[in-house]
Amino acid sequence: MPDRAIVPLMTAGAAGFIAGVIASVEEMSGSSAVVLAVIVAVFVALSGALSVVKTPGEESERWVVGALRALLAVAVFACIYAGLLKMLRDGSILGVVLIIFAAVFAGILTRLRVRDRGQLETMGGRGQPTA
Numbered sequence: 001m002p003d004r005a006i007v008p009l010m011t012a013g014a015a016g017f018i019a020g021v022i023a024s025v026e027e028m029s030g031s032s033a034v035v036l037a038v039i040v041a042v043f044v045a046l047s048g049a050l051s052v053v054k055t056p057g058e059e060s061e062r063w064v065v066g067a068l069r070a071l072l073a074v075a076v077f078a079c080i081y082a083g084l085l086k087m088l089r090d091g092s093i094l095g096v097v098l099i100i101f102a103a104v105f106a107g108i109l110t111r112l113r114v115r116d117r118g119q120l121e122t123m124g125g126r127g128q129p130t131a
Contacts (some may be wrong), residue, residue: 005110008073015040016080018103023081024088031053037081041074048073057114057128065114072109076102
């Protein structure tokens with residue numbers, strides 16, 4: 001796992017947990033829960049995108065990996081947030097399923113890394129060794 005992938009992963013996990021618990025305890029619903037989720041999701045997306053700044057590697061790879069990390073970090077946050085709302089506020093088993101989805105997205109997030117020019121040329125287009 002790349003070192004910098006930990007930043008959006010921990011940000012998304014912590015923000016999802018804290019915001020989910022706060023929204024559940026306050027029994028937020030409707031627009032107030034959505035507004036809280038959108039505000040926190042913006043900061044989570046920024047942490048994902050900024051995790052590739054000044055990373056050694058190809059510039060075009062940085063943009064792609066930054067965008068994918070941002071999207072996956074928001075997905076992890078959203079699943080944890082919605083899962084906690086469903087579990088704690090509504091008492092629904094669907095919350096557990098959402099937490100499992102968050103774990104899957106987190107696993108994918110940890111696999112993304114920026115490749116450098118040498119890896120792009122010596123490996124195949126998909127990161128596989130050329131024959």
